[in-house]
Amino acid sequence: MKLYPDKLEAHLSKTLAPVYLLHGDEPLQLMEIGDRLRVRAKESGFDERQVIAIADDSDWSTFREAADSFSLFAEQRLIELRLPTGKPGRIGGEVLQKYCSNPPADILLLITSSKLDRNGTNSAWFKAIDKVGVSLAVWPVPAAQLGAWLTQRLAAKGLYADADALELIADRVEGNLLAARQEVERLALLYPAGELSSDQILAAVSDSSRYSIGDLSLAALHGESVRALRILAGLHDEAVSEVLVLWSLVNEIRAGARAAESIEAGASEDAALKSAGVWQSRTAPLKKALTRHTASSWLSMLSACTHIDRQIKGQASGSHWDSLAALTTELAGHGEIPLRKNSGIPV
Template sequence: MRLQPEQLPDRLASTGDPIYLVSGDEPFQLLEAADAIRAAARERGNTAREVFNAGKDFDWSALTAGAATGSLFGDGRLLEVRLDSPRPGEAGARALREWAANPPPDAVLLLTLPKLDRSVQQSKWFRELEAAAVWVPVWPVTGGDLRRWLAARLTARGLEPEEDALTLLAERTEGNLPAAAQEVDRLALIQPPGPLNARDTASVVTDSARFDLFDLGEAALAGEPDRAVRVLEGLREEGTEAPLVLWVLAREARIAAAVAAAARAGEDPGAAADRLGVWKNRRPVVIAAARRLGVRGWRRVLSRLAGVDDSLKGGALRTAWDELLQLALIMAGRTLFPRRPRTGRE
């Protein structure tokens, strides 16, 4: 069973499952989900805990032995396996399949893994494990997802955030989820239950925003020009190298251009995005971006990105940053210099 992180608390409150998988590269949500599972397991009597760090040389027979050996004091057990790779290897896959086929009645298995790509999700060991488990994939929380995430946490603490308050809080904490959670907790401590406006929010929160390169590509493709500018400026202030910014914009532009070209040739855009390896949750954004500029528009963007590359190689760093800003806006759908309508005298 696959659950979103926000669905996990209700599941844990209603029933206990023998196996939990938490995967992803967003550390705060991964830690929070794992902590919730540990707490629920303890409440159900699984007080004996064993932790296995399953690196490259891990001996999977240790897990098999753990399955066969009960607790010395008769307590239920929580066996936690931390994988540093999404692929457990042949021995690991076999051990996990065996556990999924016959989980010990007195034990809960918690697996934490990095992000799982499509090939892992389609592997036999993972399909069999997922069928017997609760799987919670976690993703970076950005853009509109961050606003919803903040709104849900504030509401759970008795606050009713206004839109301006959510906007301010998201801008101050984007890219730094632990700081966002901390600010929510601070607001809940300081502000009384009820409506929460931007002025009250501003008096409490600090500017903790941090960005990574992929936030920029996501904002540009999602058609969010204001956010794209904010992310780009944040990256520049944090000392991100311009060639890396160029790389991420070119990467996203090539994908959008390819989907646009495939759609013009008669291929279904969703099928084209799938063929190009676009993750399912990103496909609507990529398809909308492909339609927004069309084949010719994306080709012009790619041509100008090639010009930025030439500028960087020639040492024109300031010009390159200015051009990257313009291109991020164009990719997001903002026309910088709209054409004036022609008159009869022109």
């Protein structure tokens, strides 16, 4: 069953499905919906929680073992499965289809994925999940709706702002919901409940526009290495999950690798981008990046993503934030990724 995020509460008040799939590229909403489902699961007796991040086919064995095993500590368990690429592959697709054919009664499965393309939502594994469970697509809040979103968030803190003040906040955060939430929380700490003036907001709201995960990948694709590194530094300072940052870069790099291989095989640039499943809004920046990178360099960056994933999990030495800085620099420029030594994240 496909469900819109604003209908989630009504759904949870009636039932709890055995499987939930959250997919999209808006990190705040993914995080908050995931948190709500975790709370609801705990209320229903799913006291034990296990998180499995899928990096390669071997991780599906871990998931199978977790799904087949009995818990020693709780009768019901929540298993969180994270798909950074949104593509489980042949093995993962088969595992998910088999699981959904007869989901265990004592397990609640929560799958979090990056944005799925048309092939993903038409796949057999997605349809198997949709048949037995619930899928929620999370999209960025359109600019025209950001004012209403901010009004709702401020009202929950007992604060109210006129149209000019709301526009001022919206201009400062540029659609970055993580930054917008932080600004609302800051305003609630600084001012008592009541009406907010534009002067108060000017004094309190910092310029957070550069701290957007989406802006990070766009800046790198456009070749704006200095700006991209500043965005990465901002994400680091805001304690944005490094997993989400890596997801953002992996999606673009994977698409670039597929397109570059098709082009080198003789396909036109437009045909290559279409076959790679690139969304229209990403076509122009990816075309710029394709002029700077060969198929070999795209594959080198994919290899670096695997290394960074291992660093995040504690399975490889070194700073994953330093490696993310090196990867961002490479995506924005030329040459091999200096993973052995890099200059780190600027401040």
